[in-house]
Amino acid sequence: MLECSNRSFPESGTLFQGISSMKFCSQCGAPVSVRVPAGDNRPRHVCDACDTIHYQNPKIVAGCIPEWGNRILLCRRAIEPRYGLWTLPAGFMENHESAVTAAAREALEEANAVVENLSLYGVYSLLHVSQVYLMFRGQLREGQASPGEESLEVCFYAEHEIPWEDIAFTVVRETLEQYFAERRAGAFHLHVGDIIREVDQFRIHRYA
Structure with a gap:
Protein backbone atom coordinates (compact mmCIF):
# COMPACT_ATOMS: atom_id res chain seq x y z
CA MET A 1 0.00 0.00 0.00
CA ASN A 57 22.08 16.91 -9.16
CA PRO A 58 21.85 13.80 -6.97
CA LYS A 59 24.37 11.00 -7.44
CA ILE A 60 23.10 7.49 -8.24
CA VAL A 61 24.47 4.55 -6.25
CA ALA A 62 23.84 0.98 -7.42
CA GLY A 63 24.32 -2.05 -5.23
CA CYS A 64 23.10 -5.58 -4.69
CA ILE A 65 22.34 -8.36 -2.26
CA PRO A 66 24.39 -11.33 -3.55
CA GLU A 67 22.49 -14.51 -2.60
CA TRP A 68 23.99 -17.95 -2.19
CA GLY A 69 21.61 -20.51 -0.74
CA ASN A 70 20.31 -19.17 2.56
CA ARG A 71 23.24 -16.78 2.93
CA ILE A 72 24.12 -13.37 1.55
CA LEU A 73 27.51 -11.83 0.86
CA LEU A 74 28.80 -8.85 2.83
CA CYS A 75 32.04 -6.89 2.40
CA ARG A 76 34.12 -5.36 5.20
CA ARG A 77 35.17 -1.91 4.07
CA ALA A 78 38.86 -1.13 3.52
CA ILE A 79 38.19 2.56 2.81
CA GLU A 80 36.58 5.54 4.47
CA PRO A 81 33.91 6.37 5.30
CA ARG A 82 33.06 3.63 7.80
CA TYR A 83 36.36 1.78 7.51
CA GLY A 84 36.22 -1.73 8.94
CA LEU A 85 32.44 -2.01 8.96
CA TRP A 86 30.27 -4.32 6.88
CA THR A 87 28.26 -3.39 3.82
CA LEU A 88 26.65 -4.71 0.68
CA PRO A 89 28.66 -4.18 -2.52
CA ALA A 90 27.58 -0.81 -3.91
CA GLY A 91 29.03 2.30 -5.52
CA PHE A 92 28.46 5.24 -7.83
CA MET A 93 27.23 4.55 -11.34
CA GLU A 94 29.51 5.46 -14.22
CA ASN A 95 28.44 7.47 -17.24
CA HIS A 96 26.90 5.38 -20.06
CA GLU A 97 26.28 2.49 -17.64
CA SER A 98 22.95 0.89 -16.76
CA ALA A 99 21.90 0.44 -13.15
CA VAL A 100 22.02 -3.36 -13.46
CA THR A 101 25.49 -3.25 -14.99
CA ALA A 102 26.69 -0.92 -12.23
CA ALA A 103 25.39 -3.17 -9.45
CA ALA A 104 27.05 -6.22 -11.01
CA ARG A 105 30.30 -4.31 -11.54
CA GLU A 106 30.44 -3.19 -7.91
CA ALA A 107 30.06 -6.78 -6.72
CA LEU A 108 32.90 -7.82 -9.02
CA GLU A 109 35.16 -4.94 -7.93
CA GLU A 110 34.54 -5.19 -4.19
CA ALA A 111 34.18 -8.95 -3.79
CA ASN A 112 35.40 -10.57 -7.03
CA ALA A 113 31.86 -11.92 -7.20
CA VAL A 114 29.83 -12.56 -10.34
CA VAL A 115 26.18 -11.78 -9.58
CA GLU A 116 23.46 -12.73 -12.07
CA ASN A 117 19.69 -12.43 -12.53
CA LEU A 118 19.54 -9.03 -10.86
CA SER A 119 16.11 -7.63 -9.99
CA LEU A 120 15.35 -4.25 -8.44
CA TYR A 121 14.59 -4.51 -4.72
CA GLY A 122 14.90 -1.05 -3.14
CA VAL A 123 15.00 2.62 -4.13
CA TYR A 124 16.15 4.91 -1.34
CA SER A 125 16.72 8.67 -1.41
CA LEU A 126 19.37 9.92 1.03
CA LEU A 127 18.36 13.54 1.28
CA HIS A 128 21.26 14.70 3.48
CA VAL A 129 23.89 13.68 0.93
CA SER A 130 21.83 14.03 -2.28
CA GLN A 131 22.18 10.38 -3.25
CA VAL A 132 19.71 7.83 -4.62
CA TYR A 133 20.40 4.15 -3.94
CA LEU A 134 19.18 1.44 -6.32
CA MET A 135 19.50 -1.91 -4.57
CA PHE A 136 19.07 -5.21 -6.42
CA ARG A 137 18.74 -8.86 -5.50
CA GLY A 138 20.89 -11.30 -7.44
CA GLN A 139 22.31 -14.82 -7.44
CA LEU A 140 26.00 -15.38 -6.88
CA ARG A 141 27.59 -17.61 -9.51
CA GLU A 142 29.19 -20.73 -7.99
CA GLY A 143 29.43 -19.17 -4.52
CA GLN A 144 32.84 -17.68 -5.31
CA ALA A 145 34.03 -14.42 -3.70
CA SER A 146 37.20 -12.85 -2.33
CA PRO A 147 38.18 -9.35 -1.14
CA GLY A 148 38.65 -6.70 -3.80
CA GLU A 149 40.80 -3.59 -3.35
CA GLU A 150 38.09 -1.78 -1.37
CA SER A 151 37.38 -4.69 1.01
CA LEU A 152 39.31 -6.07 3.97
CA GLU A 153 37.39 -9.32 3.80
CA VAL A 154 34.16 -10.82 2.49
CA CYS A 155 31.91 -13.29 4.21
CA PHE A 156 28.70 -15.26 3.63
CA TYR A 157 26.14 -14.71 6.39
CA ALA A 158 22.89 -16.36 7.35
CA GLU A 159 20.36 -14.04 8.99
CA HIS A 160 21.27 -15.00 12.56
CA GLU A 161 24.97 -14.38 11.82
CA ILE A 162 24.67 -10.81 10.46
CA PRO A 163 26.95 -8.40 12.44
CA TRP A 164 24.14 -5.88 12.95
CA GLU A 165 26.18 -3.68 15.29
CA ASP A 166 28.88 -3.31 12.65
CA ILE A 167 26.76 -2.48 9.58
CA ALA A 168 28.26 0.57 7.89
CA PHE A 169 25.23 2.48 6.60
CA THR A 170 21.57 3.00 7.47
CA VAL A 171 20.51 2.22 3.89
CA VAL A 172 22.28 -1.16 4.08
CA ARG A 173 20.68 -1.99 7.42
CA GLU A 174 17.23 -1.05 6.08
CA THR A 175 17.76 -3.16 2.95
CA LEU A 176 18.89 -6.19 4.95
CA GLU A 177 16.07 -5.94 7.49
CA GLN A 178 13.45 -5.80 4.74
CA TYR A 179 15.14 -8.60 2.82
CA PHE A 180 15.30 -11.09 5.69
CA ALA A 181 11.76 -10.30 6.86
CA GLU A 182 10.42 -10.97 3.37
CA ARG A 183 12.49 -14.08 2.89
CA ARG A 184 10.94 -15.49 6.06
CA ALA A 185 7.51 -14.55 4.69
CA GLY A 186 8.26 -16.16 1.34
CA ALA A 187 7.59 -13.15 -0.91
CA PHE A 188 9.69 -10.17 -2.03
CA HIS A 189 8.40 -6.71 -2.94
CA LEU A 190 9.89 -3.48 -4.23
CA HIS A 191 10.68 -0.97 -1.48
CA VAL A 192 10.79 2.82 -1.88
CA GLY A 193 11.75 5.23 0.86
CA ASP A 194 13.58 8.31 2.08
CA ILE A 195 16.38 8.22 4.64
CA ILE A 196 16.34 11.50 6.52
CA ARG A 197 19.11 12.65 8.81
CA GLU A 198 17.94 14.23 12.05
CA VAL A 199 19.96 15.62 14.97
CA ASP A 200 21.42 12.37 16.26
CA GLN A 201 19.71 9.67 14.21
CA PHE A 202 18.26 8.73 10.85
CA ARG A 203 14.54 8.52 10.14
CA ILE A 204 13.19 6.26 7.39
CA HIS A 205 10.05 7.28 5.56
CA ARG A 206 8.68 4.33 3.60
CA TYR A 207 6.44 4.81 0.56
CA ALA A 208 6.21 1.13 -0.34
Whole structure:
Protein backbone atom coordinates (compact mmCIF):
# COMPACT_ATOMS: atom_id res chain seq x y z
CA MET A 1 0.00 0.00 0.00
CA LEU A 2 1.38 3.39 -0.98
CA GLU A 3 2.10 5.71 1.94
CA CYS A 4 2.64 9.39 1.27
CA SER A 5 3.27 12.39 3.47
CA ASN A 6 3.07 16.10 2.88
CA ARG A 7 6.10 17.52 1.15
CA SER A 8 8.01 20.25 2.91
CA PHE A 9 10.81 22.53 1.77
CA PRO A 10 13.40 24.51 3.74
CA GLU A 11 12.97 28.23 4.07
CA SER A 12 14.69 30.25 1.37
CA GLY A 13 17.54 31.16 3.69
CA THR A 14 18.53 27.51 4.06
CA LEU A 15 18.36 26.51 0.40
CA PHE A 16 22.03 27.41 0.02
CA GLN A 17 23.00 24.63 2.43
CA GLY A 18 24.22 21.50 0.69
CA ILE A 19 25.49 23.28 -2.43
CA SER A 20 29.07 22.17 -3.09
CA SER A 21 31.72 24.82 -3.32
CA MET A 22 32.51 26.04 -6.82
CA LYS A 23 34.56 29.13 -7.61
CA PHE A 24 35.11 29.26 -11.36
CA CYS A 25 33.11 28.49 -14.48
CA SER A 26 34.11 25.31 -16.33
CA GLN A 27 33.07 26.93 -19.63
CA CYS A 28 35.01 30.21 -19.58
CA GLY A 29 37.01 30.26 -16.32
CA ALA A 30 35.33 33.36 -14.90
CA PRO A 31 34.18 33.51 -11.26
CA VAL A 32 30.75 32.11 -10.40
CA SER A 33 28.27 33.23 -7.77
CA VAL A 34 25.36 31.45 -6.10
CA ARG A 35 22.01 32.96 -7.01
CA VAL A 36 18.55 32.04 -8.22
CA PRO A 37 18.54 32.27 -12.04
CA ALA A 38 15.62 33.87 -13.85
CA GLY A 39 12.78 31.39 -14.26
CA ASP A 40 14.15 29.12 -11.51
CA ASN A 41 13.28 28.77 -7.83
CA ARG A 42 16.51 27.37 -6.40
CA PRO A 43 19.98 28.83 -5.93
CA ARG A 44 22.54 27.64 -8.49
CA HIS A 45 26.14 28.36 -9.36
CA VAL A 46 25.90 30.89 -12.20
CA CYS A 47 28.84 32.29 -14.17
CA ASP A 48 29.17 36.06 -13.73
CA ALA A 49 30.55 36.41 -17.27
CA CYS A 50 28.84 33.95 -19.62
CA ASP A 51 25.73 33.21 -17.50
CA THR A 52 26.24 29.43 -17.70
CA ILE A 53 24.18 27.71 -15.01
CA HIS A 54 26.04 24.86 -13.31
CA TYR A 55 23.42 22.42 -12.05
CA GLN A 56 24.22 20.03 -9.21
CA ASN A 57 22.08 16.91 -9.16
CA PRO A 58 21.85 13.80 -6.97
CA LYS A 59 24.37 11.00 -7.44
CA ILE A 60 23.10 7.49 -8.24
CA VAL A 61 24.47 4.55 -6.25
CA ALA A 62 23.84 0.98 -7.42
CA GLY A 63 24.32 -2.05 -5.23
CA CYS A 64 23.10 -5.58 -4.69
CA ILE A 65 22.34 -8.36 -2.26
CA PRO A 66 24.39 -11.33 -3.55
CA GLU A 67 22.49 -14.51 -2.60
CA TRP A 68 23.99 -17.95 -2.19
CA GLY A 69 21.61 -20.51 -0.74
CA ASN A 70 20.31 -19.17 2.56
CA ARG A 71 23.24 -16.78 2.93
CA ILE A 72 24.12 -13.37 1.55
CA LEU A 73 27.51 -11.83 0.86
CA LEU A 74 28.80 -8.85 2.83
CA CYS A 75 32.04 -6.89 2.40
CA ARG A 76 34.12 -5.36 5.20
CA ARG A 77 35.17 -1.91 4.07
CA ALA A 78 38.86 -1.13 3.52
CA ILE A 79 38.19 2.56 2.81
CA GLU A 80 36.58 5.54 4.47
CA PRO A 81 33.91 6.37 5.30
CA ARG A 82 33.06 3.63 7.80
CA TYR A 83 36.36 1.78 7.51
CA GLY A 84 36.22 -1.73 8.94
CA LEU A 85 32.44 -2.01 8.96
CA TRP A 86 30.27 -4.32 6.88
CA THR A 87 28.26 -3.39 3.82
CA LEU A 88 26.65 -4.71 0.68
CA PRO A 89 28.66 -4.18 -2.52
CA ALA A 90 27.58 -0.81 -3.91
CA GLY A 91 29.03 2.30 -5.52
CA PHE A 92 28.46 5.24 -7.83
CA MET A 93 27.23 4.55 -11.34
CA GLU A 94 29.51 5.46 -14.22
CA ASN A 95 28.44 7.47 -17.24
CA HIS A 96 26.90 5.38 -20.06
CA GLU A 97 26.28 2.49 -17.64
CA SER A 98 22.95 0.89 -16.76
CA ALA A 99 21.90 0.44 -13.15
CA VAL A 100 22.02 -3.36 -13.46
CA THR A 101 25.49 -3.25 -14.99
CA ALA A 102 26.69 -0.92 -12.23
CA ALA A 103 25.39 -3.17 -9.45
CA ALA A 104 27.05 -6.22 -11.01
CA ARG A 105 30.30 -4.31 -11.54
CA GLU A 106 30.44 -3.19 -7.91
CA ALA A 107 30.06 -6.78 -6.72
CA LEU A 108 32.90 -7.82 -9.02
CA GLU A 109 35.16 -4.94 -7.93
CA GLU A 110 34.54 -5.19 -4.19
CA ALA A 111 34.18 -8.95 -3.79
CA ASN A 112 35.40 -10.57 -7.03
CA ALA A 113 31.86 -11.92 -7.20
CA VAL A 114 29.83 -12.56 -10.34
CA VAL A 115 26.18 -11.78 -9.58
CA GLU A 116 23.46 -12.73 -12.07
CA ASN A 117 19.69 -12.43 -12.53
CA LEU A 118 19.54 -9.03 -10.86
CA SER A 119 16.11 -7.63 -9.99
CA LEU A 120 15.35 -4.25 -8.44
CA TYR A 121 14.59 -4.51 -4.72
CA GLY A 122 14.90 -1.05 -3.14
CA VAL A 123 15.00 2.62 -4.13
CA TYR A 124 16.15 4.91 -1.34
CA SER A 125 16.72 8.67 -1.41
CA LEU A 126 19.37 9.92 1.03
CA LEU A 127 18.36 13.54 1.28
CA HIS A 128 21.26 14.70 3.48
CA VAL A 129 23.89 13.68 0.93
CA SER A 130 21.83 14.03 -2.28
CA GLN A 131 22.18 10.38 -3.25
CA VAL A 132 19.71 7.83 -4.62
CA TYR A 133 20.40 4.15 -3.94
CA LEU A 134 19.18 1.44 -6.32
CA MET A 135 19.50 -1.91 -4.57
CA PHE A 136 19.07 -5.21 -6.42
CA ARG A 137 18.74 -8.86 -5.50
CA GLY A 138 20.89 -11.30 -7.44
CA GLN A 139 22.31 -14.82 -7.44
CA LEU A 140 26.00 -15.38 -6.88
CA ARG A 141 27.59 -17.61 -9.51
CA GLU A 142 29.19 -20.73 -7.99
CA GLY A 143 29.43 -19.17 -4.52
CA GLN A 144 32.84 -17.68 -5.31
CA ALA A 145 34.03 -14.42 -3.70
CA SER A 146 37.20 -12.85 -2.33
CA PRO A 147 38.18 -9.35 -1.14
CA GLY A 148 38.65 -6.70 -3.80
CA GLU A 149 40.80 -3.59 -3.35
CA GLU A 150 38.09 -1.78 -1.37
CA SER A 151 37.38 -4.69 1.01
CA LEU A 152 39.31 -6.07 3.97
CA GLU A 153 37.39 -9.32 3.80
CA VAL A 154 34.16 -10.82 2.49
CA CYS A 155 31.91 -13.29 4.21
CA PHE A 156 28.70 -15.26 3.63
CA TYR A 157 26.14 -14.71 6.39
CA ALA A 158 22.89 -16.36 7.35
CA GLU A 159 20.36 -14.04 8.99
CA HIS A 160 21.27 -15.00 12.56
CA GLU A 161 24.97 -14.38 11.82
CA ILE A 162 24.67 -10.81 10.46
CA PRO A 163 26.95 -8.40 12.44
CA TRP A 164 24.14 -5.88 12.95
CA GLU A 165 26.18 -3.68 15.29
CA ASP A 166 28.88 -3.31 12.65
CA ILE A 167 26.76 -2.48 9.58
CA ALA A 168 28.26 0.57 7.89
CA PHE A 169 25.23 2.48 6.60
CA THR A 170 21.57 3.00 7.47
CA VAL A 171 20.51 2.22 3.89
CA VAL A 172 22.28 -1.16 4.08
CA ARG A 173 20.68 -1.99 7.42
CA GLU A 174 17.23 -1.05 6.08
CA THR A 175 17.76 -3.16 2.95
CA LEU A 176 18.89 -6.19 4.95
CA GLU A 177 16.07 -5.94 7.49
CA GLN A 178 13.45 -5.80 4.74
CA TYR A 179 15.14 -8.60 2.82
CA PHE A 180 15.30 -11.09 5.69
CA ALA A 181 11.76 -10.30 6.86
CA GLU A 182 10.42 -10.97 3.37
CA ARG A 183 12.49 -14.08 2.89
CA ARG A 184 10.94 -15.49 6.06
CA ALA A 185 7.51 -14.55 4.69
CA GLY A 186 8.26 -16.16 1.34
CA ALA A 187 7.59 -13.15 -0.91
CA PHE A 188 9.69 -10.17 -2.03
CA HIS A 189 8.40 -6.71 -2.94
CA LEU A 190 9.89 -3.48 -4.23
CA HIS A 191 10.68 -0.97 -1.48
CA VAL A 192 10.79 2.82 -1.88
CA GLY A 193 11.75 5.23 0.86
CA ASP A 194 13.58 8.31 2.08
CA ILE A 195 16.38 8.22 4.64
CA ILE A 196 16.34 11.50 6.52
CA ARG A 197 19.11 12.65 8.81
CA GLU A 198 17.94 14.23 12.05
CA VAL A 199 19.96 15.62 14.97
CA ASP A 200 21.42 12.37 16.26
CA GLN A 201 19.71 9.67 14.21
CA PHE A 202 18.26 8.73 10.85
CA ARG A 203 14.54 8.52 10.14
CA ILE A 204 13.19 6.26 7.39
CA HIS A 205 10.05 7.28 5.56
CA ARG A 206 8.68 4.33 3.60
CA TYR A 207 6.44 4.81 0.56
CA ALA A 208 6.21 1.13 -0.34
